[in-house]
Each structure stands twice: as C-alpha cells, then as structure tokens.
Amino acid sequence: MTVAENPIGQAVVWINDPLNWTNPGGMLDRLGEHLTISALAVALGCLVAWPLGLWLGHTGRGGGLVVLVSNATLAIPTLALLTILPVVFSSGFGRTPVVVALAVFAVPPLLANAYTGVLQADPEARDAARGMGLSGGQLLRRVELPLAVPYLAAGFRTAAVQVIATAALASFVNGGGLGEIIRTGFGLGIAGGGGQIVAGGVLVAGLALVAEVVLGVVERLVTPRPLRRGRQRAGQPRPADATGRA
Amino acid sequence: MSFRLSYRADPGNPWFSWQYVRDNSDTILAAVREHASLTGRAVLIAVLIALPLSVLAYWVRPLAGPILAVSGVVYTIPSLALFAFIAPYLGTGTTTVLVGLVLYALLLIVRNVVAGLNQVPPEVGEAAMGMGYGRWRRLFRIDLPLAVPGILTGLRLATVSTVALVTVGVLVGHGGLGQLIFAGFQNNLYKAEIMTGSVLCVALAVVLDLLLVLVARLVTPWTTRRAR
Numbered sequence: 001m002t003v004a005e006n007p008i009g010q011a012v013v014w015i016n017d018p019l020n021w022t023n024p025g026g027m028l029d030r031l032g033e034h035l036t037i038s039a040l041a042v043a044l045g046c047l048v049a050w051p052l053g054l055w056l057g058h059t060g061r062g063g064g065l066v067v068l069v070s071n072a073t074l075a076i077p078t079l080a081l082l083t084i085l086p087v088v089f090s091s092g093f094g095r096t097p098v099v100v101a102l103a104v105f106a107v108p109p110l111l112a113n114a115y116t117g118v119l120q121a122d123p124e125a126r127d128a129a130r131g132m133g134l135s136g137g138q139l140l141r142r143v144e145l146p147l148a149v150p151y152l153a154a155g156f157r158t159a160a161v162q163v164i165a166t167a168a169l170a171s172f173v174n175g176g177g178l179g180e181i182i183r184t185g186f187g188l189g190i191a192g193g194g195g196q197i198v199a200g201g202v203l204v205a206g207l208a209l210v211a212e213v214v215l216g217v218v219e220r221l222v223t224p225r226p227l228r229r230g231r232q233r234a235g236q237p238r239p240a241d242a243t244g245r246a
Numbered sequence: 247m248s249f250r251l252s253y254r255a256d257p258g259n260p261w262f263s264w265q266y267v268r269d270n271s272d273t274i275l276a277a278v279r280e281h282a283s284l285t286g287r288a289v290l291i292a293v294l295i296a297l298p299l300s301v302l303a304y305w306v307r308p309l310a311g312p313i314l315a316v317s318g319v320v321y322t323i324p325s326l327a328l329f330a331f332i333a334p335y336l337g338t339g340t341t342t343v344l345v346g347l348v349l350y351a352l353l354l355i356v357r358n359v360v361a362g363l364n365q366v367p368p369e370v371g372e373a374a375m376g377m378g379y380g381r382w383r384r385l386f387r388i389d390l391p392l393a394v395p396g397i398l399t400g401l402r403l404a405t406v407s408t409v410a411l412v413t414v415g416v417l418v419g420h421g422g423l424g425q426l427i428f429a430g431f432q433n434n435l436y437k438a439e440i441m442t443g444s445v446l447c448v449a450l451a452v453v454l455d456l457l458l459v460l461v462a463r464l465v466t467p468w469t470t471r472r473a474r
Contacts (some may be wrong), residue, residue, distance in 0.1 A: 009332035009334070027311070035344075043398065052282060071406075072405050074403075074407055074410065074451075075406050075409065075410060075451035075452060076410065076444075076448060076453070077409075077410040077411075077412075077413040077423075077426065077444065077447050077448075077450050078410070078413070078414075078423070079414065079416065079421075079424050079427050080413065080427055080440070080444035080447060080448075083427050083428070083431045083440050083444075084440060084441070084444060087435050087437060087440070119425070146344065159296070161322060162253045164324075164325035165322070165323075165325070166324070168324045168326040169325075169326060169414065171429070172416065172417075172428060173431060181324050182326055182327070182330045182417070183417070185330070185418060186333075186338075186418070190316070190333060190334055190337065190338065194334040197334055198330060198331060199332055199425040199432075200327070200328040200330055201326075201329075201330030201331045202327075204324050204327035204330070205323040205324060205327035205328075205331075206328060208323060208324050209319070209323070209324050212322050225264075245355055
C-alpha cells in the first residue's frame with residue numbers, strides 16, 4: 001500500500017479523490033451548505049443590528065446596551081446556542097435554528113460598528129445639515145449614514161468572518177457545513193480519518209481566510225477615498241474586535 | 247384522567263431540573279473542574295508567552311507589525327479547523343485543546359498589552375531615561391505598571407472567550423461543560439443537561455470576569471478614582 005503515513009500526506013490523498021468532491025455530503029455539497037447558512041445568518045444579523053445600531057447612534061443613546069450585547073455574546077458558548085435554539089424552535093434540527101443561532105453571533109460587531117459609525121460622524125457636518133433644515137431622518141439618511149459606511153463595512157467583514165468560522169460548529173448538531181467533514185473524520189478515528197480531519201481543517205480555515213481577504217478588499221472599495229483610514233496603527237484594537245471566536 | 251401521574255402533568259423533559267443536578271452532581275462537578283482548569287492553564291500559558299512577545303513588539307518596532315499580523319491570521323482560523331490541525335499530531339487529549347485555546351488567547355492578550363505599552367506617555371519614558379533608568383528597569387518600573395490596565399483588559403477578554411471556547415473541545419472529548427451540552431444533545435435532547443451545561447458555562451465566565459475586574463480595581467486604584 002502506498003498510503004501516506006503522515007496526516008498531511010493523507011489529507012492530500014483525500015482531497016485528490018474526486019469522489020470526495022462530488023459525493024452527497026462531499027466537499028462541494030458541504031461548501032454550498034456552509035455558504036448558504038452563513039449568508040442567511042449574516043443577512044439576518046444585518047437586518048436586526050444595522051437599523052438598531054444606526055438609530056441608537058443617531059439618538060446618541062444606548063451605548064451601554066451595545067457594550068452589554070457584545071459582552072453577553074462573548075460569554076455564551078456557540079455550542080450552547082446551537083444546541084438550545086433548535087430545541088426551543090422545536091421545528092427539528094432544520095436550517096432555521098442554526099441560522100438564528102449564528103446570526104446572534106453576527107449581531108455584536110454589526111451593532112457596535114453601526115453605532116460607532118453614526119456616533120463618530122463629524123459634529124460640524126451634523127450641525128451644518130441641521131442648519132440647512134434637514135430633519136432627523138434626512139440627517140441620518142443623507143449625512144450620518146454615508147459617513148458611517150466605512151464602519152458598517154468593517155462590521156460586516158468582522159461579522160461575516162465570524163459567522164463563517166462559527167458555522168463550522170453547526171456540524172455538532174448535524175447542521176451541515178464544512179465542519180461535517182472534520183466531524184466525520186473524527187468519527188473514523190485519528191488513524192483512519194487523520195487525512196480527512198486535516199483536509200476538513202484546511203477547507204474551513206481556507207474559507208475563513210479567503211472571506212477575510214475578499215471582504216477586506218470590499219471594505220476598501222466601498223470606503224470613499226477621503227474616509228480611508230491609513231494602515232491600522234500597531235496595537236490599536238478596532239472596536240469590533242472584542243468579539244468571541246468560535 | 248384519573249390515572250394521570252402527577253409528574254406527567256409536565257412533559258418529562260424540563261429545561262431546569264434539580265433532580266438532574268442532584269443525581270449527576272459528580273459528573274457536573276468534574277465537568278466544571280475540567281472547564282476551569284483548562285481555562286486557567288490556557289490563559290496562564292498564553293500570558294507567559296504573550297508578555298515577552300508584546301515587550302519584543304514594543305522594543306523592536308519593526309517586529310510589531312509581523313507579530314500582530316501572524317497572531318491575527320491564527321485568530322481568523324476557526325477553532326474547529328485549528329483543533330483539526332493539531333489533533334492528528336497531539337492525539338485526542340487535553341494537550342490538543344490546550345494548544346488551541348492558548349493560540350486564541352494569545353492574540354487578545356498581545357494586542358491589548360501592546361496597546362497598553364504604546365499608551366505610556368513618551369515624556370514619562372524619557373524622564374525615566376533621564377533619571378538613569380536602564381532598559382529593563384524602565385520596563386519593570388515604568389512601562390509595565392502603566393500598561394497594567396491594557397494587560398488586564400486583554401486578560402479579561404481572553405478569559406471570557408476562552409471559557410466559551412473550551413466547549414469546542416468536545417470534538418476531542420475534552421470540552422469541560424461542553425461535554426454536558428453535547429451529551430444532552432445526543433441523549434435524545436435531554437434539556438436539563440443541555441441547560442445546566444450552558445448556564446454553568448456562562449456563570450463561570452461571569453464569575454472569572456468579575457474576579458478580574460476586582461483584581462483590576464485593587465491593582466490600579468487610580469483608574470476608578472479618575473472615573474468619578
């Protein structure tokens with residue numbers, strides 16, 4: 001037998017097997033599930049967090065709430081929410097509870113950045129807009145929202161990468177996604193499934209890193225040139241970075 | 247119905263059950279102990295690695311970018327994938343979980359310590375140099391004490407997220423309270439077991455966080471005084 005001895009060699013063998021790509025439950029299937037779940041979760045998170053964050057930032061209230069939400073979700077284990085929500089929904093372990101559970105973890109970065117984005121808008125621009133007779137809603141829509149775009153984009157990137165990383169854990173509750181490949185590998189044992197475990201790890205990690213890079217580019221593109229912050233100064237934590245990692 | 251038993255009035259799978267807690271106190275305590283010990287060891291090791299690394303990044307400015315970038319990339323890798331990389335080499339013991347946890351805690355601590363060190367006013371450092379302080383003496387007498395708030399912030403973030411992250415150790419059979427949550431899921435959705443594990447997990451995070459807040463108050467009395 002020419003089966004590679006070390007896990008990396010086995011992983012290469014496993015990835016090179018076309019059946020592992022196209023089988024039901026193969027890589028393409030799992031990738032599709034992973035992306036679907038993640039996209040729905042991020043969309044749901046945006047739907048909830050952005051309006052709330054923008055409104056809180058506009059009124060300048062609720063800073064405590066934003067911090068509280070961030071801290072609370074940091075302490076909640078992903079696994080707990082992934083397990084509890086499907087039972088609560090009692091709709092079985094379909095897609096919805098997993099999406100909702102993941103969306104919960106997308107909310108803090110989205111909320112915090114939307115809030116900060118509006119709050120940090122230049123007070124002089126705000127005064128000028130008021131002086132021109134803009135109403136509160138117009139001010140939010142025409143001045144504060146455009147100025148908050150870089151923050152919204154940063155929050156979106158953080159949230160999306162977070163969700164894509166967390167979605168791997170959906171496999172614990174048979175929710176699908178690329179994590180299933182790793183779980184199946186562990187089911188086979190380290191000796192037999194080592195290659196599959198590492199291969200799954202490469203896929204999950206690769207997807208997260210690709211998402212980070214691509215969304216980083218998107219973030220740069222949607223940020224108007226004058227608003228682009230220079231390279232992050234070393235050691236300067238972004239507000240949204242205080243999110244837990246799954 | 248006349249033959250309805252009293253406990254049947256409530257479908258027999260409540261979210262909270264003292265019965266469960268009492269009957270399984272040994273298992274629960276063991277899980278709490280494993281959880282706390284994994285968290286403690288991971289954060290401790292992470293601090294021991296992170297402090298020298300942060301000082302290096304602070305002293306040798308060109309290294310600051312790469313150190314933060316590398317730990318940032320590690321942080322982006324999902325925990326499940328990280329465990330998947332480590333497990334085939336280190337087996338399915340606590341070592342695997344520990345290595346994963348340390349790698350995650352590392353970034354949070356390094357980033358906050360470096361931020362804390364960078365916040366030390368340059369005048370203070372120059373004054374110390376002018377008083378004839380050497381590099382090491384300045385580090386231990388000036389820079390690190392002034393960076394304590396940053397260090398403690400990093401410690402709190404790292405501790406709380408490590409508590410939550412330990413549960414992923416279920417993958418290799420050492421998930422502390424995650425073990426209860428997962429067993430409850432597999433055990434025909436035993437709600438009491440799932441909920442007990444989750445609640446204790448959050449409680450552990452809150453307790454440890456409060457402890458660290460207390461330590462921060464004691465070590466840096468000036469921060470609270472200024473806040474008033």
